[in-house]
Amino acid sequence: MDDPITTAxxxxxxxxxKQYAFYVIRVITLKHRHERKERxxxxxxxxxWPDHDIPDVFELVLFHxxxxxxxxxxxxxxxxxxxAGIGRTGTLIALDALLEAGKTADVIDIHGYVKIMRNNRMNxxxxxxxxx
Numbered sequence: 620m621d622d623p624i625t626t627a628x629x630x631x632x633x634x635x636x637k638q639y640a641f642y643v644i645r646v647i648t649l650k651h652r653h654e655r656k657e658r659x660x661x662x663x664x665x666x667x668w669p670d671h672d673i674p675d676v677f678e679l680v681l682f683h684x685x686x687x688x689x690x691x692x693x694x695x696x697x698x699x700x701x702x703a704g705i706g707r708t709g710t711l712i713a714l715d716a717l718l719e720a721g722k723t724a725d726v727i728d729i730h731g732y733v734k735i736m737r738n739n740r741m742n743x744x745x746x747x748x749x750x751x
Contacts, residue, residue: 628652634659641667641678644685661689668707683714709736 623632645662701707
């Protein structure tokens with residue numbers, strides 16, 4: 620695609636970019652120049668989530684399902700981030716964790732989970748609107 624970006628430590632290369640109606644998936648190679656180690660990074664970029672508002676539920680569920688399919692195939696951590704790192708980030712993390720909890724529990728405690736998240740990072744899930 621574009622020319623690689625080279626820093627003192629890394630070479631970063633965009634291998635592919637696939638556009639969907641409301642998100643983009645990028646495959647990026649991050650190569651350590653001195654240690655000759657390389658890592659493949661998959662970036663899921665949700666493009667239609669308005670700040671301080673909610674996305675279309677159907678679109679969010681499709682996005683999450685696509686993300687889950689890749690997570691089962693790829694080894695490594697998942698990093699979630701939005702512009703401030705609390706509202707949309709917290710909502711997606713809560714959605715993911717509560718869907719997982721719902722597989723084994725009869726009841727899930729949304730309020731309790733958000734409280735736990737806020738104990739770890741202030742203001743996670745900024746508004747009630749994020750949970751509707």
